[in-house]
Every structure is written in structure tokens, then in C-alpha cells.
Amino acid sequence: xxxxxxxxxxxxxxxxxxxxxxxxxxxxxxxxxxxxxxxxxxxxxxxxxxxxxxxxxxxxxxxxxxxxxxxxxxxxxxxxxxxxxxxxxxxxxxxxxxxxxxxxxxxxxxxxxxxxxxxxxxxxxxxxxxxxxxxxxxxxxxxxxxxxxxxxxxxxxxxxxxxxxxxxxxxxxxxxxxxxxxxxxxxxxxxxxxxxxxxxxxxxxxxxxxxxxxxxxxxxxxxxxxxxxxxxxxxxxxxxxxxxxxxxxxxxxxxxxxxxxxxxxxxxxxxxxxxxxxxxxxxxxxxxxxxxx
Amino acid sequence: xxxxxxxxxxxxxxxxxxxxxxxxxxxxxxxxxxxxxxxxxxxxxxxxxxxxxxxxxxxxxxxxxxxxxxxxxxxxxxxxxxxxxxxxxxxxxxxxxxxxxxxxxxxxxxxxxxxxxxxxxxxxxxxxxxxxxxxxxxxxxxxxxxxxxxxxxxxxxxxxxxxxxxxxxxxxxxxxxxxxxxxxxxxxxxxxxxxxxxxxxxxxxxxxxxxxxxxxxxxxxxxxxxxxxxxxxxxxxxxxxxxxxxxxxxxxxxxxxxxxxxxxxxxxxxxxxxxxxxxxxxxxxxxxxxxxx
Numbered sequence: 001x002x003x004x005x006x007x008x009x010x011x012x013x014x015x016x017x018x019x020x021x022x023x024x025x026x027x028x029x030x031x032x033x034x035x036x037x038x039x040x041x042x043x044x045x046x047x048x049x050x051x052x053x054x055x056x057x058x059x060x061x062x063x064x065x066x067x068x069x070x071x072x073x074x075x076x077x078x079x080x081x082x083x084x085x086x087x088x089x090x091x092x093x094x095x096x097x098x099x100x101x102x103x104x105x106x107x108x109x110x111x112x113x114x115x116x117x118x119x120x121x122x123x124x125x126x127x128x129x130x131x132x133x134x135x136x137x138x139x140x141x142x143x144x145x146x147x148x149x150x151x152x153x154x155x156x157x158x159x160x161x162x163x164x165x166x167x168x169x170x171x172x173x174x175x176x177x178x179x180x181x182x183x184x185x186x187x188x189x190x191x192x193x194x195x196x197x198x199x200x201x202x203x204x205x206x207x208x209x210x211x212x213x214x215x216x217x218x219x220x221x222x223x224x225x226x227x228x229x230x231x232x233x234x235x236x237x238x239x240x241x242x243x244x245x246x247x248x249x250x251x252x253x254x255x256x257x258x259x260x261x262x263x264x265x266x267x268x269x270x271x272x273x274x275x276x277x278x279x280x281x282x283x284x285x286x287x288x289x290x291x292x293x
Numbered sequence: 294x295x296x297x298x299x300x301x302x303x304x305x306x307x308x309x310x311x312x313x314x315x316x317x318x319x320x321x322x323x324x325x326x327x328x329x330x331x332x333x334x335x336x337x338x339x340x341x342x343x344x345x346x347x348x349x350x351x352x353x354x355x356x357x358x359x360x361x362x363x364x365x366x367x368x369x370x371x372x373x374x375x376x377x378x379x380x381x382x383x384x385x386x387x388x389x390x391x392x393x394x395x396x397x398x399x400x401x402x403x404x405x406x407x408x409x410x411x412x413x414x415x416x417x418x419x420x421x422x423x424x425x426x427x428x429x430x431x432x433x434x435x436x437x438x439x440x441x442x443x444x445x446x447x448x449x450x451x452x453x454x455x456x457x458x459x460x461x462x463x464x465x466x467x468x469x470x471x472x473x474x475x476x477x478x479x480x481x482x483x484x485x486x487x488x489x490x491x492x493x494x495x496x497x498x499x500x501x502x503x504x505x506x507x508x509x510x511x512x513x514x515x516x517x518x519x520x521x522x523x524x525x526x527x528x529x530x531x532x533x534x535x536x537x538x539x540x541x542x543x544x545x546x547x548x549x550x551x552x553x554x555x556x557x558x559x560x561x562x563x564x565x566x567x568x569x570x571x572x573x574x575x576x577x578x579x580x581x582x583x584x585x586x
Binding site: 028036086088125126137 | 315316320321325326329376379381382399400402404405407408409411412416418419420422423428429430434436437440441442443447449450454467
């Protein structure tokens with residue numbers, strides 16, 4: 001299996017579906033729909049939805065069954081980026097190589113475009129039929145919890161409040177687990193649910209997602225220190241400039257790189273009970289570790 | 294039936310349930326949960342959730358079956374107020390007689406508290422079992438559409454953009470239908486769904502909600518002109534100061550009052566096919582018209 005080919009094909013499938021699930025840019029109010037589409041269809045790795053589809057396949061399911069959930073997760077992720085970039089939050093001017101939503105559409109419309117993407121995420125998720133082990137109620141609850149005040153938003157708040165004080169290793173872990181690992185893990189879980197997977201496999205994939213999500217965030221922290229803005233497609237060095245706690249700031253670069261490797265190995269072990277069907281998940285984890293950090 | 298007694302009893306039921314559905318203020322991140330509860334449990338008329346419960350009863354159902362949906366709608370309403378009050382939106386300092394969320398917690402936390410209330414709305418809504426004519430998928434889709442980019446948020450955007458230009462009567466109707474009538478109508482529809490009502494009754498209640506919602510907004514516009522801030526519990530005259538189109542600004546006070554009466558009569562006619570079970574809905578409509586405008 002060629003990972004690049006798989007990723008390109010899946011990204012195309014996801015972007016076609018995302019475009020279909022959100023009203024056209026011409027639909028009134030046009031500014032709002034333009035803003036929603038500007039951020040949602042801005043490219044990006046599509047890591048979360050790809051993982052959702054790959055998890056469905058790792059459990060013997062079909063990517064098409066998981067596709068609405070993959071789109072829902074990407075809508076949640078995009079909304080969180082739009083709000084996170086606002087002047088009252090991280091105050092970032094660039095994202096995915098383009099000006100952020102509020103730089104283009106103004107703060108008011110950016111807030112509302114984020115709100116609308118969060119809302120449409122649940123409309124899209126409600127299109128799946130649910131499955132014997134995971135009825136629709138469980139699917140909606142999963143998405144809401146991962147995106148909610150104890151997970152994704154908890155991470156954003158802790159990150160925001162952390163700018164004003166010294167964070168320890170434990171605080172940083174609290175933020176990483178919630179701001180990054182929660183939604184990423186939920187993407188994988190939702191994919192697995194669409195394959196009506198066993199509770200044991202769901203648990204293994206949860207561990208996989210958690211390790212992978214933490215690894216991903218540690219690597220992002222490293223890249224913020226070592227890369228240029230050009231290469232990142234967003235402002236580099238922002239975390240340092242904002243006096244934010246990051247993995248390298250607390251533990252140093254060497255230890256951070258070792259931790260990223262350790263977490264990736266841990267994610268690999270979580271998949272031991274899976275056969276060849278999970279090769280794509282393994283390949284994605286390896287690919288993430290091979291980012292040049 | 295004593296309306297005041299009914300309202301007090303229902304409001305207590307709703308507030309107890311709301312408090313249970315949102316994490317305690319001590320739960321980490323405490324700032325976020327304090328902010329969510331500050332706005333959600335700030336009192337207010339609870340008009341939308343009360344209508345949800347009353348609609349369930351008008352269709353022969355039980356208030357308890359509709360209660361999670363009533364709470365979900367109130368979470369959506371509260372999130373929309375928090376975001377609407379932000380400096381980049383209406384920039385309002387008072388709401389329900391208290392400082393607005395961003396004045397107390399800062400803009401970043403206010404944005405996130407709104408996000409979290411929108412998210413928890415879907416988690417709460419997913420607690421209902423669904424009903425033969427209205428399975429959970431239909432319930433979630435109903436809530437998401439009423440709250441989404443073509444309804445509630447469309448109204449907010451049009452309102453925001455309207456501040457910068459002259460609006461006509463048609464534009465104002467577009468805003469009122471979406472910013473106010475959509476979620477209010479959806480509250481009623483969700484209550485009716487929880488009673489597994491017939492499509493014909495759902496349609497009649499949709500017309501009822503639409504007329505009532507428009508009447509409610511016209512009256513709010515009138516009160517913004519004629520009342521003091523003290524009496525409103527929010528800043529009076531804001532719409533005029535912001536150069537916003539309002540019903541009285543376009544049509545004059547006399548015609549606005551006549552329109553409020555006409556819409557209320559229309560809402561009454563929509564309930565003609567209902568028996569005594571709908572008396573409470575009729576009483577609420579009459580009560581709204583009797584606000585001293």
C-alpha cells in the first residue's frame with residue numbers, strides 16, 4: 001500500500017463531502033458561508049478525518065460509513081482553529097498559509113463562522129444511522145464530549161490561562177491531552193464505532209489515539225521552535241513569543257524528541273491485536289513521526 | 294389554570310435540570326464552568342424551554358419527556374446571547390440585569406463558554422430516546438438547523454451587517470424570522486416531537502411559533518425604544534444608538550403595536566385545531582402580548 005496515494009485519495013473524498021455538507025458560498029448570508037468555506041476548505045492535512053476513515057477500515061468497516069463522522073470532526077477542528085486564532089485568544093494572523101478568518105472577514109463574522117461550523121458538525125453527524133453497539137445517541141455523545149468543556153474546550157481554556165503563569169509538566173499534559181489528543185482520539189473512536197467494533201478494540205484504539213495525539217502535539221511544539229513560518233504555514237515562534245509553556249520549553253529539545261519517539265512506539269504497541277487492516281493506521285503514525293523535527 | 298403558578302413551577306423544573314446538565318463550578322477548568330453557569334443560571338424568562346414543555350403537553354405528551362430538549366434549547370439561546378454581547382458583535386455590557394460574560398470573565402473565556410454551551414446542548418439533546426415519528430436523528434437535525442447558518446446564525450450575521458447600511462422592511466423580517474423566531478419555533482417543535490405528535494399538528498405549531506416569535510421580537514424592539522435599562526435588565530436604546538433597523542424605526546410605534554397584536558392573533562388562530570391541552574400555550578402568547586409595550 002502506498003501511503004501517499006491512500007492519503008491523497010482519502011483527502012479528496014473528505015473534501016468533496018465537506019463541500020457538499022456546507023451551504024454554497026452564494027447562499028444567504030453569503031459572507032457567513034464564504035467564511036465557513038474559506039476556513040473549512042483551506043487544505044490542511046485532514047489528519048483527523050483521515051484517521052477516522054482509517055480506523056473504520058482497521059476494524060473491518062467501510063470508509064464510506066464513517067465519512068459523515070470524519071466530516072463532522074473536521075468541522076469541529078476548523079471551528080476550534082478559527083476561535084483559537086481570534087485576537088482575544090492566540091491572536092494569530094496566519095493559518096494553513098493564509099490570513100486567518102478574522103483578518104479576512106472581521107472578528108464578528110469569524111466568531112459566527114466558527115459557531116456555524118460547530119453547529120453543522122452535529123447536523124452532519126446525525127446523518128449516520130448508528131450501529132448495534134453504538135446507536136446514534138452514543139455517537140453524538142462521543143462527539144459532544146470530545147469537543148466539550150471537559151476536553152477540547154478545557155484544553156483551550158487551560159492554554160489561554162497558562163499564558164499568564166508558569167506551567168509545570170502536569171499542566172502541560174492536561175492541555176495536550178485535551179487540546180489535541182481528545183478530538184484526535186475521538187476521530188479514531190468514531191471511525192471504529194461506524195464499523196460496529198468490539199469494546200476491546202475500541203479501547204485499544206483509544207490508547208492508540210491518545211499516544212498518537214500526544215506525540216503529534218509534542219512534535220508541533222518542537223516544530224514551532226525549530227521551523228520557519230513559511231514552512232509551517234502559520235506564524236512560527238508564536239508559543240515562545242507568547243511565553244507559552246511548550247514541551248521543549250519545559251523539558252528541552254532532546255527530551256522532547258525522545259518523548260515523541262516513545263509515544264509513537266506506544267501507539268504502535270496499542271495496535272498489536274490488529275492485523276493487516278490496521279497497516280494504514282501504523283503508516284500514518286510512522287509518517288507523523290517522520291516529520292522533520 | 295394559574296399561569297404564574299405554572300410558569301414558576303416549570304422554570305424551577307428547567308433550572309434544576311440545567312444545573313444538573315452542566316459540570317459544577319468547581320470542576321476543572323473552573324473558570325470555564327463558572328462562566329457557563331454564570332450565564333446559563335442567570336434567571337431570565339426561560340421562554341423557549343417553557344414553550345417546549347407546554348408544546349409537549351399541548352400534544353398530549355409529558356413535560357418530563359421534553360425536558361432535555363428544553364434544556365438544550367436554553368443552552369443554545371444562552372450561548373447566542375454571550376456571543377452576541379461580545380465587543381466584536383453588539384458590544385453590550387449588561388444582560389439579564391448583570392454584567393455580560395466578557396465583562397466578568399474576559400473575551401477569551403466568554404467565547405469559549407459560549408462554545409461549550411452550544412456543544413453541551415447537543416450532548417443533552419442526545420439523551421432523549423427519540424420517538425416513532427421523530428427518531429433521534431430528526432431531533433438532532435431539528436436543533437442543528439434552527440441554530441445553524443441558515444437560521445439563528447444567519448439572523449446574527451444579517452443583524453451585524455445591517456448596522457452598516459439601511460435596512461428595508463424585508464431585511465428586517467429576514468433578521469427577525471431567523472434571529473428570534475427560528476429557535477423559538479424549534480423549541481415548540483421539539484416539545485411536540487417528544488409527544489410523537491402528528492405531522493398536521495407539528496405544522497400548526499410551527500405556524501404558531503413563527504407568529505409568536507415575530508410578535509415577541511416586534512415587542513422587544515418597541516420596549517428598547519420605550520423602556521429604561523433598569524426595567525429591561527439590559528441597556529435600553531442600544532438598537533437606536535447602534536443605528537440598527539428595528540420595527541419601530543422602519544414602521545413607527547403605532548404600526549409596530551398593531552403588528553404585534555396582529556401576529557398574536559395569528560398565533561392564536563394557528564392553535565384552533567387544539568383543545569384545552571393547548572390552553573397554556575394560548576396563555577403564554579397572551580402574556581407576551583400583555584407586556585407593557
